[in-house]
Amino acid sequence: MANPKKIAVGVVAVILVAAVTISFSSYMSDFDNVQRSSQDEGKTITLSDIPVLGSQTATVTIIEIGDYQCPACKLWFDNTRQDIIENYIETGKANLVFIDMPFIGADSISAAEATYCANDQGMYWEYHASLYQLQQHENDGWANIDRLTAIAFNLGLETEQFSECMNSKKYFSQISFTKQKASTDFEANSTPTFIIVNTSGTAERIVGPHPYSTFEKALDSLL
Amino acid sequence: MNNTFGTVYSNPSYILIAIGIFFLLFFPLITISEFLFFEPFIAFSIYPETILSFLLIVILSFFSALAVSMNIYRVKLIKKTKKIGSSIIGTIIGASAGACSCGPIAFSIITTFGTAGSIASSFLSVYEIPIRLTSIGILGIVIFVTTKSLSRECKINP
Numbered sequence: 001m002a003n004p005k006k007i008a009v010g011v012v013a014v015i016l017v018a019a020v021t022i023s024f025s026s027y028m029s030d031f032d033n034v035q036r037s038s039q040d041e042g043k044t045i046t047l048s049d050i051p052v053l054g055s056q057t058a059t060v061t062i063i064e065i066g067d068y069q070c071p072a073c074k075l076w077f078d079n080t081r082q083d084i085i086e087n088y089i090e091t092g093k094a095n096l097v098f099i100d101m102p103f104i105g106a107d108s109i110s111a112a113e114a115t116y117c118a119n120d121q122g123m124y125w126e127y128h129a130s131l132y133q134l135q136q137h138e139n140d141g142w143a144n145i146d147r148l149t150a151i152a153f154n155l156g157l158e159t160e161q162f163s164e165c166m167n168s169k170k171y172f173s174q175i176s177f178t179k180q181k182a183s184t185d186f187e188a189n190s191t192p193t194f195i196i197v198n199t200s201g202t203a204e205r206i207v208g209p210h211p212y213s214t215f216e217k218a219l220d221s222l223l
Numbered sequence: 224m225n226n227t228f229g230t231v232y233s234n235p236s237y238i239l240i241a242i243g244i245f246f247l248l249f250f251p252l253i254t255i256s257e258f259l260f261f262e263p264f265i266a267f268s269i270y271p272e273t274i275l276s277f278l279l280i281v282i283l284s285f286f287s288a289l290a291v292s293m294n295i296y297r298v299k300l301i302k303k304t305k306k307i308g309s310s311i312i313g314t315i316i317g318a319s320a321g322a323c324s325c326g327p328i329a330f331s332i333i334t335t336f337g338t339a340g341s342i343a344s345s346f347l348s349v350y351e352i353p354i355r356l357t358s359i360g361i362l363g364i365v366i367f368v369t370t371k372s373l374s375r376e377c378k379i380n381p
Contacts, residue, residue: 070325
């Protein structure tokens with residue numbers, strides 16, 4: 001007669017394998033959708049489509065790879081970013097680009113898309129800042145479509161145009177492209193990840209919500 | 224109770240064990256929770272929003288050090304290992320919380336397990352403080368019970 005313990009272990013193993021397979025295939029289906037969507041639109045997406053904060057001719061570029069639902073990104077936004085803007089970006093020494101790597105949940109993707117819909121109306125950085133200022137817990141609905149539209153309204157954006165942009169998934173391919181670039185080209189496996197690069201191609205990589213002192217040292221060494 | 228602490232830590236090797244366990248837990252936890260960074264420069268940062276989280280790591284490490292070292296003493300004294308398991312469980316529960324949901328560990332979990340991984344990672348991040356408090360509570364009970372048991376058993380077997 002079969003051992004009940006062995007049967008129980010077997011059942012648990014089968015359930016675990018099934019759960020992993022289902023989760024993995026649901027995760028991978030996001031990428032399938034991306035490729036299909038990109039092919040359908042038939043346009044080339046490049047990183048040059050990404051908005052830049054600061055002078056286009058700055059010596060150093062800070063590439064921030066982030067997710068709008070990431071608490072560590074908010075910590076960096078609240079505590080370090082402003083000093084960098086005042087001392088390096090407003091002085092023309094550096095500029096900043098934000099590369100979306102939305103992986104925490106579905107709302108991360110919507111939030112990233114919303115920033116590009118806001119960009120259509122010239123409010124990318126204002127919307128970007130609002131998202132971090134209003135960030136709550138991961139996947140608790142603070143970045144659902146209704147809340148994203150409310151943020152757009154509060155910023156004075158044309159909500160009809162914004163909603164149309166969101167509903168048509170106009171920037172889904174763009175976000176999927178940056179997500180793929182972030183993990184393949186920039187080898188990011190957490191957020192926030194920063195690549196600081198100067199015009200001669202020398203780069204410094206910073207992973208996590210480091211204090212301002214780390215950025216000061218890295219930026220000064222690259223200027 | 225003071226007498227029991229005095230008895231255990233009158234032996235310097237138990238002080239060393241406690242210090243060792245404290246740092247063995249403290250440094251990995253502050254690194255995983257992104258208080259301490261090693262690259263590109265060594266940096267340590269506590270932001271106003273993360274002070275509570277940092278204090279809980281200090282308390283958790285301290286309680287784990289006390290609970291485990293006292294139980295090692297107890298095991299050597301009366302050859303019973305039951306409570307050391309409870310202190311390890313308390314430590315593991317506390318350590319599992321607070322690994323940032325956007326850090327490399329969470330990224331691996333989410334990319335491997337998809338939605339289920341995302342939910343698990345969010346849970347550990349959102350309930351970081353209650354989980355750590357539960358863990359500290361478990362360790363506090365272990366320390367209390369161990370102290371009581373040591374004072375009783377030491378009287379019987381001086």
